Each structure stands twice: as C-alpha cells, then as structure tokens.
Amino acid sequence: MSDAAYPPFRGRRTTIAEALAEAGGQVAGRIGKRAGETTLHDESETIAVTLDSDVNDGDWVTGHLERAQDGTHRLASIVVLAPSRTISPDPHLPEKLPRLRARAEIVQAGRTFFHENGFLEVETPSRVRCPGLETHLRAFPAGQDRWLITSPELHLKRVLAAGAERIVEFARAFRDDERGPWHRAEFLLVEWYRAFEGLEAIEADCVALVETCARAAGRDVTLPFERTTVREALASRTGLDIAVLSARDDLERAIAARGHTTSHEDSWDDLFFRAWIAEVEPTLGTERPVFVHDYPASQAALARTRREAWGEVAERFELYINGVEIANAFHELNDPDEQLRRHEADRAARREAGAPVYPLDESFLAALESGMPPASGIAFGLERLAALLLGQEALDAISAF
Amino acid sequence: MYGTNEFRKGLKVELDGEPYEMVECQFVKPGKGKAFTRTKLKHMVNGAVIDRTYKSGEKVDKAQLTEHPMQYLYEADGQLHFMNTSDYEQVTVSKDSLGDQPRWLHENLEVNVLLHNGRPISIELPNFVELEVTECDPSVKGDTKSNATKRGILSTGAVVQLPMFIDQGEWLKIDTRTGEYVERVKR
Numbered sequence: 001m002s003d004a005a006y007p008p009f010r011g012r013r014t015t016i017a018e019a020l021a022e023a024g025g026q027v028a029g030r031i032g033k034r035a036g037e038t039t040l041h042d043e044s045e046t047i048a049v050t051l052d053s054d055v056n057d058g059d060w061v062t063g064h065l066e067r068a069q070d071g072t073h074r075l076a077s078i079v080v081l082a083p084s085r086t087i088s089p090d091p092h093l094p095e096k097l098p099r100l101r102a103r104a105e106i107v108q109a110g111r112t113f114f115h116e117n118g119f120l121e122v123e124t125p126s127r128v129r130c131p132g133l134e135t136h137l138r139a140f141p142a143g144q145d146r147w148l149i150t151s152p153e154l155h156l157k158r159v160l161a162a163g164a165e166r167i168v169e170f171a172r173a174f175r176d177d178e179r180g181p182w183h184r185a186e187f188l189l190v191e192w193y194r195a196f197e198g199l200e201a202i203e204a205d206c207v208a209l210v211e212t213c214a215r216a217a218g219r220d221v222t223l224p225f226e227r228t229t230v231r232e233a234l235a236s237r238t239g240l241d242i243a244v245l246s247a248r249d250d251l252e253r254a255i256a257a258r259g260h261t262t263s264h265e266d267s268w269d270d271l272f273f274r275a276w277i278a279e280v281e282p283t284l285g286t287e288r289p290v291f292v293h294d295y296p297a298s299q300a301a302l303a304r305t306r307r308e309a310w311g312e313v314a315e316r317f318e319l320y321i322n323g324v325e326i327a328n329a330f331h332e333l334n335d336p337d338e339q340l341r342r343h344e345a346d347r348a349a350r351r352e353a354g355a356p357v358y359p360l361d362e363s364f365l366a367a368l369e370s371g372m373p374p375a376s377g378i379a380f381g382l383e384r385l386a387a388l389l390l391g392q393e394a395l396d397a398i399s400a401f
Numbered sequence: 402m403y404g405t406n407e408f409r410k411g412l413k414v415e416l417d418g419e420p421y422e423m424v425e426c427q428f429v430k431p432g433k434g435k436a437f438t439r440t441k442l443k444h445m446v447n448g449a450v451i452d453r454t455y456k457s458g459e460k461v462d463k464a465q466l467t468e469h470p471m472q473y474l475y476e477a478d479g480q481l482h483f484m485n486t487s488d489y490e491q492v493t494v495s496k497d498s499l500g501d502q503p504r505w506l507h508e509n510l511e512v513n514v515l516l517h518n519g520r521p522i523s524i525e526l527p528n529f530v531e532l533e534v535t536e537c538d539p540s541v542k543g544d545t546k547s548n549a550t551k552r553g554i555l556s557t558g559a560v561v562q563l564p565m566f567i568d569q570g571e572w573l574k575i576d577t578r579t580g581e582y583v584e585r586v587k588r
Contacts, residue, residue, distance in 0.1 A: 136435050177436065177457075180428025261453060270456060273434045278454040281429070282439075299433040318432060328432040 006082055009062060017044035019065040027065045028081065033057035040065075040075060043097070052076045058084025093400060099390055102217060103398045106386040109216035110190065111170065113209055119168040119192060124155035126172060130361035133346040134301055135353065138176035140185075147358065148174035151379055152191055153302065154364040157332070160193050160375055161367040168192040170382075181394035182324055182384055193332070193377035199317055202329045202376045203227075203291055206319050210289060210385065217389040225319075226290040231310075233292055234272075237280045242272070242296060243310035269298055284320035293317040302339070303330035319380075326385055329378035336368035402460040405438045413445070413464040416453070420445040420464040420517040429454075445515075446498055446522050466517050468525070473510045481506065483514055483521070494521045504559035505530050505577045526577045531586050532556050534563070534571050541565040 014025030029042035033056075040049045040061070055061055055078060063078040088094075114121065131139035131147035132154065139147040149155075152171040159167050173189040194201050207225055214221035235241050238258060245251040248268045255275045256262050262271060284290050293316070297305045300314035307313075315331035333339055343360055350357045387398045403412060412423040421442035430436045436457040443450045445464070455461065471483040471492070480493040481503060492514065496503050505526055506512075513525040537553035553563040561575065563582055574583040 134433065136430070136433070178428070178430060180430075183428055183430060259451065259453075261455065261459070263456070263459070266456075269434060273431055273437060274454045274456075277429050277431065277437050277439050278452040281431075295433070301433050325432060 015044040016042050024066050028062040031055050031059045049073045049075045053078050099398050103386045105216045106213045109212050113212045114168040119166040120164050124152045130358050133343050135349045140174050140176050150175050154361050158367040161372040165195040184395050188383050190380045190382045193375050195373040195375045199331050199376050202378050223288045226288050229294040282323040289321045291317045302333050304333050327378050327380040332375045334372040404460050405455050405457050408438050415462040415464040468513050471514045473506045492521045507557050540568045
C-alpha cells in the first residue's frame with residue numbers, strides 16, 4: 001500500500017565515499033539542510049550537493065551522484081525512500097554513532113581478552129528471587145517475588161562452586177535510584193572470578209584488560225599502576241588516620257573540624273565517606289590508575305577480612321582512574337556461617353533503614369555449604385573505562401539511549 | 402531548603418549565614434556506601450570555593466537574596482556607590498569584589514544589585530552600554546570590511562578593541578557580556 005511513499009531500495013548501492021572515488025554512482029543517504037547548504041550523508045561520508053528536485057531536510061533518498069565541471073556534486077534522478085515527517089526523537093544519536101562504534105570495539109576487545117585467557121563466559125539470570133543484600137542497593141521489582149539483579153555475583157559463585165575455575169560474565173545490572181554522569185539505572189557490569197587465586201591475579205587481569213581496551217581505543221596505557229591503601233590515601237589527603245579514629249564520635253569531630261557537614265544520624269561509614277568522597281576520591285588515579293586496598297572491615301560486603309596490627313580490614317580493592325571508580329574486587333568469602341551472619345546483618349540494616357528486605361538466597365548459601373573453592377573476583381565497570389578512554393565525562397556520551 | 406534531588410549548578414545556597422553559589426554538583430555512590438552528592442560551592446562575595454558532600458535526602462538553606470534596580474553614582478576609596486531607585490537609599494559595594502564589571506559603569510547607569518540579607522554582593526549589568534571613545538588612533542577611512550582592529554580607551558577607562566574606522570569622541574554600543582564593540586550610536 002505504501003510502496004509509493006516508502007519504496008524499497010533496489011539495485012546496487014554505492015556508498016558516498018565509493019561514489020566520490022569512482023566519480024559517480026547510485027547512492028542512498030539522508031538529506032540535511034542547514035544555513036542555505038544542502039548535504040547528503042551516509043555512514044561513509046557527508047558531502048554538499050545540489051538537487052535536481054526538491055526534497056526536505058531529513059528525508060532518506062537515493063539518486064545518482066554526479067560531479068560537475070566546477071567540482072560540485074549533484075544528485076540526479078532522486079527518489080525519496082523515507083520522508084522525514086517530524087523531527088527525530090533522538091536528535092543527538094547521529095553524532096554519537098562514531099563513539100558507539102569505538103565503544104563496541106572496546107567491549108569486543110575485552111571479551112576477546114577473557115576468551116584468550118581461558119575464561120568460561122557464562123550468562124546468569126537477570127530476574128531473580130534475591131537481587132543482592134548490600135544495604136545501599138535498590139533493585140527494580142520484576143513481578144511476583146522477583147527482582148532484577150544488582151550484580152550477577154550470587155549466581156556466578158554457584159558456577160565457581162560447581163568447579164569452573166575461571167569464569168566471566170558480561171552482565172546487565174540494574175540499580176534503582178542511581179542517576180549521574182557515572183551512574184545509570186542499567187549498565188554493563190563485567191564480573192570475573194578466579195578459583196585458587198588471590199587479589200594479585202585480579203590486579204594483573206585489570207592491568208592487562210585496561211591496556212587491551214586502551215589499544216582498542218587507539219591509545220596506549222602502559223604506565224605502571226599505583227597501589228595504595230584506604231588508610232594511606234585518606235591520611236595523605238586529609239591527615240586523618242582511621243587507625244586512630246575508629247570511634248564514631250572521634251571521626252565526627254575530626255571531619256567536622258575539616259569543615260564537613262555531619263549529622264548525628266551518620267554512621268562511622270557515612271562520616272568516612274563524607275571526607276572520602278569530597279577530598280580523596282577526586283584525586284585518585286589522576287596521574288596513573290591506582291588500586292586502593294584494605295577497606296574498613298565494616299565495608300567488607302562479601303570479602304574476607306584480615307587483622308592488621310591497627311585493626312580489621314576487608315581484603316578488597318577498588319581500581320580508580322581519573323577520580324572515577326572503575327572496579328571493586330574481593331578476596332571472596334567462602335565460609336557459609338560468616339556469609340549467613342553478614343546476610344542477616346544486611347537484612348537487619350535494610351529493615352532499620354526502611355529499605356525493602358530481600359529474601360536470603362538459599363541456593364547461594366547452599367552452594368557455599370556444599371563447598372566453594374577459595375577464589376577472588378571483581379565487578380568491573382567496562383562502560384566507565386570506555387567513556388574515559390574515549391575522553392568523555394559521562395556514560396551518556398557512549399550510550400545510544 | 403533545597404533537597405539533594407534539587408541540587409544543580411547555579412543554585413544559591415546559604416551556609417553558616419554566608420551566600421554560596423553551587424558551581425559543581427555530582428551524584429556519587431561509593432561501591433559499598435550510601436548515595437551522596439558532591440558539590441563545589443563558591444562564596445558569592447569573596448569567591449572562595451569549598452567542597453561539600455551531602456548525603457541523599459539532606460537539605461541546604463536557600464540563600465535569602467533580593468534584587469533591586471539601582472543607579473550607579475560614583476566611586477570613592479575603592480567603594481562603588483549605588484542608589485536604590487525605588488527608595489533612594491544608597492548602598493556601597495567593594496570595587497574589587499566585582500571582577501571586571503566596574504569598567505562598564507558610567508554615572509546614572511541602571512544596574513540590578515543583588516542583596517543578601519540587605520548586604521550588596523553582586524551586580525548585574527545591562528547587556529549593552531553606550532560609552533564615548535576618549536582615546537584611539539585616527540580612523541582609517543574606507544576600511545569597513547577587514548577584520549583588523551585597534552586599541553581604544555572608553556570614558557570609563559575600559560580598554561577595548563575597535564574597528565579601524567572609529568574616531569576619538571564617537572559614541573559606541575558595547576556588549577558587556579563579551580566586552581566587544583557592537584556599533585556606532587548617535588548622540
């Protein structure tokens with residue numbers, strides 16, 4: 001019916017770039033009209049043209065591209081393939097296409113890296129009974145007793161418990177209430193695990209992955225990465241020593257003295273983050289990528305803890321580049337009793353904070369009961385890395401929508 | 402009060418009784434912590450910038466600011482004197498606190514003065530002012546096309562780039578946002 005208004009393209013199509021090289025050809029593309037100039041563009045090229053019949057800005061057309069004596073280009077025998085009847089709902093998408101291509105190259109390079117290093121790529125469910133219990137994450141509801149995952153961690157550990165020694169997932173994770181230049185409600189989270197290995201092996205993976213992705217982006221990042229600890233990083237920027245300020249009220253006084261707003265409702269962790277976010281985070285990894293190790297034990301989540309002379313620390317690191325948190329790694333907790341204790345504590349904290357209390361993941365706990373080998377693992381924000389490598393300052397810049 | 406979900410660049414807030422403008426604000430959420438908003442706040446009088454981090458849901462006071470149309474009168478001892486055109490009250494603003502704005506102030510010029518709890522803290526200039534050229538090289542006739550410019554001084558002391566065809570004593574329209582010559586005006 002609409003064949004007249006929306007005809008199919010027939011015949012052999014030449015890209016504009018090819019037509020220019022061959023001094024003419026049957027091209028197809030979109031008309032642009034700006035400030036008195038008419039252009040035709042496809043993915044290969046944009047050129048100024050004169051038209052032998054009148055078509056509108058935004059129309060998709062085909063025609064024969066010819067070069068005149070004076071070097072200008074003329075489009076003849078024009079047929080409108082799809083008229084533009086309204087403005088695009090995605091006005092910025094066309095200019096993003098080159099960045100989407102670059103992002104795809106980076107993600108592909110990352111995938112190849114894991115395949116070449118013997119990782120099994122697995123896909124775990126996105127819609128689950130327990131979306132993770134970490135106190136500050138909000139999951140999207142997905143039907144009766146189901147939620148969208150905030151990370152694929154719990155299912156991936158079941159694969160570890162089944163005996164796979166190197167696994168990776170390119171997962172889509174969903175987090176409600178998170179929106180900012182470096183946060184989107186759904187995002188690509190690359191998680192990988194290595195059985196029988198410690199955090200050094202995960203650090204080495206990070207270095208190799210960042211270098212691989214940088215090469216895919218046409219950049220060279222072969223700097224040695226730095227390594228520090230939370231205690232050192234905070235002390236060097238603020239003079240505050242968490243070994244001394246282990247009591248909540250002491251920390252509150254110390255950070256209030258540095259001009260930070262505090263509240264009597266703040267937990268020790270909240271107070272820590274007020275100083276950390278304002279004074280430390282923006283400076284991390286600005287010269288070279290940096291691994292920040294040994295988080296306070298209260299921020300262990302699913303990591304093992306270790307006793308240092310000055311106190312208990314979580315065997316956890318985060319990778320920062322240009323002040324942006326890129327990844328979070330754990331020396332994984334595999335003791336089912338301790339895991340259950342932490343889950344119950346998280347549930348209690350959620351209840352107290354008025355947050356939804358998700359059920360325990362019985363299958364995950366049973367996997368630990370049945371035995372999960374010691375392992376290390378990491379959640380890596382590949383989109384954040386891609387955006388930084390492409391010189392962007394927000395995830396939106398490298399996301400189609 | 403502004404909640405963290407209302408934070409944006411340009412917001413005028415009050416901290417310890419002092420007015421600040423939010424010059425940066427960013428949603429941040431550490432891997433294992435609560436959501437925060439990281440801000441940079443610029444003191445509206447002395448320009449000092451401070452870093453402040455707010456937990457999601459926290460609130461900050463609105464700066465109590467009022468804007469009044471006033472006439473510029475004169476400068477004395479580094480203080481600029483303005484008169485409120487509705488009640489004829491006079492206020493003074495330190496010249497140093499206004500950056501490069503004072504170079505466009507001529508007698509009787511109407512500006513908007515921003516007051517914080519009655520204290521003047523900044524002024525808003527009209528987009529265009531008309532000023533006389535007090536000093537410049539003689540004009541080059543016929544040169545109305547080339548992009549060449551020459552240096553000129555206006556009656557307020559402002560130094561500007563002028564087209565070659567302008568002469569001393571002429572009145573010009575100047576864009577205060579860019580500091581650029583717009584056109585000649587008849588007086």
